[in-house]
Amino acid sequence: MSSVAHTETAAWIVALRVARRKARLRLIAIMLGLVVTGVGLTLVTGPSMTTPSELLRILAGYDVPGASFSVRELRLPRAVLSIIAGMSFGLGGVIFQTLLRNPLASPDIIGISAGASAAAVFAIVVLGWDGSAVSILAVIAGMAVALLIYLLAWRDGVAGARLILVGIGLSAMLDSMIAYVLSRAPAWTMQDALRWLTGSVNGATLAEALPVLLSLTIFGGLLLARRDNLEAMRLGDDTAAALGVPLAREKLLAVMAAVGLIAVATAVSGPIAFVAFLSGPIAKRITGPGRSPLIAAALVGALLVLLGDYTGQHLLAGRYPVGVVTGALGAPYLIFLIIRSHRSGREA
Amino acid sequence: MTTLNVEALEAGYGSRTILTDLDLAVPSGAITAIVGANACGKSTLLRCLARLLRPTAGQVVLDGRSVRHIPTRDLARRLGLLPQSPIAPDGMTVADLVSYGRHPHQGMLSRWTQHDDRAVAAALEATRTADIADREVDQLSGGQRQRVWIAMALAQETDILLLDEPTTFLDIAHQVEILDLLVDLNQSRGTTIVMVLHDLNLAARYADHLVAIRCGRLHTAGSPESVLTERTVKEVFGVSCRVIPDPTSGKPMMLPLGRHRAGAGLSTEDTTS
Amino acid sequence: MTAVSSTGSTLGALQRSRRSHLAWLSVVLSVLACACLLSVSLGTRDVGWADIFAGVTGSTETIAQAVVVVRVPRTVLAVLAGAALGLAGAVMQGVTRNPLADPGILGVNAGAAMAVVIGIAWFGMETLDAFLWTAILGAGLAACFVYAIGSLGRGGATPLKLALAGAATAIASSSFTIAIILPRNDIAGGVRSWQIGGIGGASFDAILPCLPFLVAGLILCLLSARGLNLLALGDDAAAGLGAHVAWARGGAALGAVLLCGATTAICGPIGFVGLVVPHVCRLLVGADHRWLLPFSALTGAILLIGADVIGRIIARPSEMDVGIVTAFIGAPVFIWIVRKRRVRDL
Numbered sequence: 001m002s003s004v005a006h007t008e009t010a011a012w013i014v015a016l017r018v019a020r021r022k023a024r025l026r027l028i029a030i031m032l033g034l035v036v037t038g039v040g041l042t043l044v045t046g047p048s049m050t051t052p053s054e055l056l057r058i059l060a061g062y063d064v065p066g067a068s069f070s071v072r073e074l075r076l077p078r079a080v081l082s083i084i085a086g087m088s089f090g091l092g093g094v095i096f097q098t099l100l101r102n103p104l105a106s107p108d109i110i111g112i113s114a115g116a117s118a119a120a121v122f123a124i125v126v127l128g129w130d131g132s133a134v135s136i137l138a139v140i141a142g143m144a145v146a147l148l149i150y151l152l153a154w155r156d157g158v159a160g161a162r163l164i165l166v167g168i169g170l171s172a173m174l175d176s177m178i179a180y181v182l183s184r185a186p187a188w189t190m191q192d193a194l195r196w197l198t199g200s201v202n203g204a205t206l207a208e209a210l211p212v213l214l215s216l217t218i219f220g221g222l223l224l225a226r227r228d229n230l231e232a233m234r235l236g237d238d239t240a241a242a243l244g245v246p247l248a249r250e251k252l253l254a255v256m257a258a259v260g261l262i263a264v265a266t267a268v269s270g271p272i273a274f275v276a277f278l279s280g281p282i283a284k285r286i287t288g289p290g291r292s293p294l295i296a297a298a299l300v301g302a303l304l305v306l307l308g309d310y311t312g313q314h315l316l317a318g319r320y321p322v323g324v325v326t327g328a329l330g331a332p333y334l335i336f337l338i339i340r341s342h343r344s345g346r347e348a
Numbered sequence: 349m350t351t352l353n354v355e356a357l358e359a360g361y362g363s364r365t366i367l368t369d370l371d372l373a374v375p376s377g378a379i380t381a382i383v384g385a386n387a388c389g390k391s392t393l394l395r396c397l398a399r400l401l402r403p404t405a406g407q408v409v410l411d412g413r414s415v416r417h418i419p420t421r422d423l424a425r426r427l428g429l430l431p432q433s434p435i436a437p438d439g440m441t442v443a444d445l446v447s448y449g450r451h452p453h454q455g456m457l458s459r460w461t462q463h464d465d466r467a468v469a470a471a472l473e474a475t476r477t478a479d480i481a482d483r484e485v486d487q488l489s490g491g492q493r494q495r496v497w498i499a500m501a502l503a504q505e506t507d508i509l510l511l512d513e514p515t516t517f518l519d520i521a522h523q524v525e526i527l528d529l530l531v532d533l534n535q536s537r538g539t540t541i542v543m544v545l546h547d548l549n550l551a552a553r554y555a556d557h558l559v560a561i562r563c564g565r566l567h568t569a570g571s572p573e574s575v576l577t578e579r580t581v582k583e584v585f586g587v588s589c590r591v592i593p594d595p596t597s598g599k600p601m602m603l604p605l606g607r608h609r610a611g612a613g614l615s616t617e618d619t620t621s
Numbered sequence: 622m623t624a625v626s627s628t629g630s631t632l633g634a635l636q637r638s639r640r641s642h643l644a645w646l647s648v649v650l651s652v653l654a655c656a657c658l659l660s661v662s663l664g665t666r667d668v669g670w671a672d673i674f675a676g677v678t679g680s681t682e683t684i685a686q687a688v689v690v691v692r693v694p695r696t697v698l699a700v701l702a703g704a705a706l707g708l709a710g711a712v713m714q715g716v717t718r719n720p721l722a723d724p725g726i727l728g729v730n731a732g733a734a735m736a737v738v739i740g741i742a743w744f745g746m747e748t749l750d751a752f753l754w755t756a757i758l759g760a761g762l763a764a765c766f767v768y769a770i771g772s773l774g775r776g777g778a779t780p781l782k783l784a785l786a787g788a789a790t791a792i793a794s795s796s797f798t799i800a801i802i803l804p805r806n807d808i809a810g811g812v813r814s815w816q817i818g819g820i821g822g823a824s825f826d827a828i829l830p831c832l833p834f835l836v837a838g839l840i841l842c843l844l845s846a847r848g849l850n851l852l853a854l855g856d857d858a859a860a861g862l863g864a865h866v867a868w869a870r871g872g873a874a875l876g877a878v879l880l881c882g883a884t885t886a887i888c889g890p891i892g893f894v895g896l897v898v899p900h901v902c903r904l905l906v907g908a909d910h911r912w913l914l915p916f917s918a919l920t921g922a923i924l925l926i927g928a929d930v931i932g933r934i935i936a937r938p939s940e941m942d943v944g945i946v947t948a949f950i951g952a953p954v955f956i957w958i959v960r961k962r963r964v965r966d967l
Contacts, residue, residue: 006466006469006470006473007466007469008469009469009472009473009478009481010462010465010466010468010469012481013443013447013465013468013469013472013481014465016441016443016481016482017443101435101437104785109788152956152960153959153960155960161781162959162960162962164781164785165721165780165781165784165955165956165959166956166959166960168726168784168785168788168955169952169953169955169956169959170952170956172725172726172892172893172948172951172952172955173948173949173952173953175948176817176944176945176948176949177945177949179817179942179945180941180942180945183942194799194803197799198796198799228451228454231448231451232448232451234435234437234440235434235435235436235437235445235448236431236434236435237400238395238398238400238429238431238434239429239430239431239434239435239448239500241398241399241400241420241429242398242400242424242427242428242429242430242431242501242504243424243448243449243451243452243504244420244421244422244423244424244425244451244452245420245451246420273792273796274792284439288439289438289439289440289441289444289484290439290440290441290444291444292437317804318800318803318804320800320803324796324799324800324803327792327793327796328793328796328797328800330792331789331790331792331793331796332793334785334788334789334792335770335786335789335790335793338770338771338773338782338785338786338789339770339773
């Protein structure tokens with residue numbers, strides 16, 4: 001127990017940490033690059049391709065006949081909404097998964113997204129609202145569903161398994177409510193219906209994207225500022241409390257911020273299927289063990305929505321909204337996760 | 349030296365009261381073991397000490413101040429806790445986990461310092477886990493994992509360490525290893541240790557001070573010799589036993605008497621006396 | 622002497638419980654009869670007794686009588702589908718020893734619906750017979766798939782694993798269903814009828830081809846009651862008591878799959894009936910499958926008729942699909958069951 005030995009061990013630990021941080025930064029840089037590539041693809045692809053040089057000119061403010069309108073008014077809002085909605089879903093999802101210590105406890109599986117979506121569709125179809133009023137109602141509904149799940153799952157404490165099952169039950173109910181409201185809508189088109197059932201970024205406008213950007217800045221910033229406490233909460237309530245985390249306050253803040261992220265994004269793009277569920281685990285797989293990957297999860301979310309939308313619009317035969325693509329992608333992964341988590345003998 | 353006292357404590361879950369009117373002075377710099385039958389309130393007492401549970405009456409006093417009025421982070425710098433079944437996130441390495449012990453020493457703005465690294469290193473070495481620092485926690489054996497969790501609590505650099513059944517689910521070799529480790533810490537750092545233990549004989553051998561709880565009340569507290577008697581065991585656990593000196597340590601050791609198999613060498617007078 | 626008298630009193634208790642079961646049976650039967658009457662008389666247009674009687678005997682002279690003629694097959698379908706789903710739920714809960722098993726939650730109905738949609742879109746199926754066989758095939762595949770995934774790994778098929786595997790399968794199937802239908806405007810009924818079940822457009826012509834399947838499923842399920850009682854004790858204990866575990870389980874599951882597939886082929890996926898009904902019946906007659914299965918069938922019929930009537934009343938002048946109503950009745954029950962259980966059993 002000499003201090004020399006301590007210094008050696010300490011140096012080794014520092015070396016481990018520095019190496020990992022470098023690797024992590026490199027990965028985040030690569031992901032940023034991919035996001036930029038995805039945006040580029042979305043911007044240039046259409047019925048007629050826009051060349052990169054034309055694209056740069058359009059973005060710099062010049063008019064290019066035949067391309068300016070579709071890039072500025074159609075593709076750019078689409079790309080922007082894809083990125084910020086994807087980041088909101090990714091970050092909100094990973095917060096839930098971290099807090100509940102279970103990859104299955106993501107807001108789209110336990111019904112938070114369904115709640116926000118049901119409220120949004122109700123506000124639009126039945127009440128005839130639009131704009132930020134829809135977002136606000138969606139946030140309130142998301143919070144209410146979160147509270148309801150928590151209360152219903154409470155019995156001498158909240159256990160992950162019970163909470164997830166209660167959430168599955170609630171989302172079944174909310175989904176049929178969405179289906180009912182949609183079936184009552186006077187002029188419901190398939191595209192409208194699919195937005196609220198599986199999520200879509202069709203017809204996005206920059207004005208719509210603004211509240212999402214705002215919530216991403218506020219709630220995302222709040223969560224990043226408190227990530228140390230979030231980290232400690234991964235060790236379980238007792239340990240976190242013993243490490244000096246004011247549990248009640250921190251949990252409430254984190255859940256409210258995450259619900260805010262999910263609900264505001266859902267009010268605009270619909271509950272894009274499985275992005276919240278997929279982003280965290282994929283980010284974790286990419287960045288490896290250690291701290292929970294908040295930024296990486298947000299970037300993965302943006303990538304999923306961008307590429308899912310691109311695939312649905314341009315690579316498949318029909319024109320599918322992004323939610324159908326991510327839904328088809330997410331279900332096999334959910335099954336894989338169930339199989340894998342049981343192989344290792346852990347509780348799902 | 350930090351002092352920890354319990355005054356007229358009453359606590360429970362919901363409307364169910366578990367502990368009633370409990371007074372206790374935890375001896376500083378010593379090892380205290382809390383013993384008692386299942387569901388008698390041992391863990392509840394420990395949770396109150398660690399402020400995980402708010403008492404319905406009475407208080408827990410740390411250095412003359414009720415723990416309720418001590419800021420959370422402040423408390424975590426003075427009092428560490430190892431819960432009964434702590435959770436290690438998937439894929440977390442030993443070094444990562446032990447680093448969490450530094451959490452209470454870091455503010456919103458302060459950065460990780462060299463002292464933090466040194467505290468982590470010291471904790472790893474004290475628990476002999478330095479050579480597995482880059483392994484993942486969920487791939488370790490039960491004994492190794494428990495040592496890592498103790499290392500995390502050590503990195504917290506607290507004067508008092510509370511442990512809830514640190515030896516459950518471990519085989520006898522690892523039980524002894526963990527308890528030896530706790531004695532090492534107590535002797536080298538002067539850490540006050542309070543733990544809930546199931547095994548009476550191990551408790552008597554390793555603890556300086558035994559606290560016997562019966563039905564949520566303090567039954568007896570004191571040296572192992574004064575607590576581990578045939579009468580106390582009968583009253584606290586409801587089982588007849590013989591207490592003999594442990595031939596290896598000289599501490600008291602109890603042999604339970606059931607209805608079968610143990611009566612051959614004993615007359616009824618022996619068991620009731 | 623005490624042994625004799627206690628045996629006597631035990632026997633008495635057994636006989637009493639048998640009598641109480643018979644009493645419950647008559648209650649359930651009369652409720653079912655009332656529900657059928659309500660279903661025929663209530664709706665957008667309420668109908669009086671005289672018209673009901675005339676309509677049932679085939680007269681279509683007044684509008685009311687014509688309404689009755691339309692409502693009769695609908696009621697028959699509700700009885701058949703409800704009984705099939707309730708029975709299938711009870712059998713699935715027995716086979717998987719899992720309180721949350723339900724053809725909807727386990728994704729069996731969604732699998733059947735997807736199979737039918739694939740059949741229509743890719744193979745140009747048109748006949749009801751073809752729908753039926755495809756739906757049963759889809760239901761069977763989905764059931765095997767979900768059970769296989771849910772029982773992998775330690776601890777076997779726990780409620781949580783099965784529910785998740787079912788949810789994943791249901792989401793995957795409905796995603797594919799949407800993806801298949803979306804570019805095809807020609808597919809009758811569109812997405813909606815394959816997402817939410819309903820019994821609105823029932824006719825005897827559509828019901829008739831299903832009957833053989835329903836009867837076969839019913840017989841298989843009722844025959845497996847004894848085997849399910851043994852399976853409830855765990856596979857090892859059942860084998861120790863002389864049950865052929867694999868056969869008992871396979872036979873019962875096949876019966877349930879037949880019932881779900883046939884129901885989904887005509888009604889679309891209806892969830893939660895199979896979940897709620899066995900739990901209610903267990904409160905009435907206990908866990909003995911020889912009583913539980915017939916009771917589940919009867920109660921399932923009552924529930925589905927009730928849900929259909931509610932859907933007609935609350936959304937007047939139009940209707941709410943029965944699948945939506947059952948979700949609203951069933952989800953709270955699901956949550957109640959989840960709450961009731963201890964965490965380590967989930």
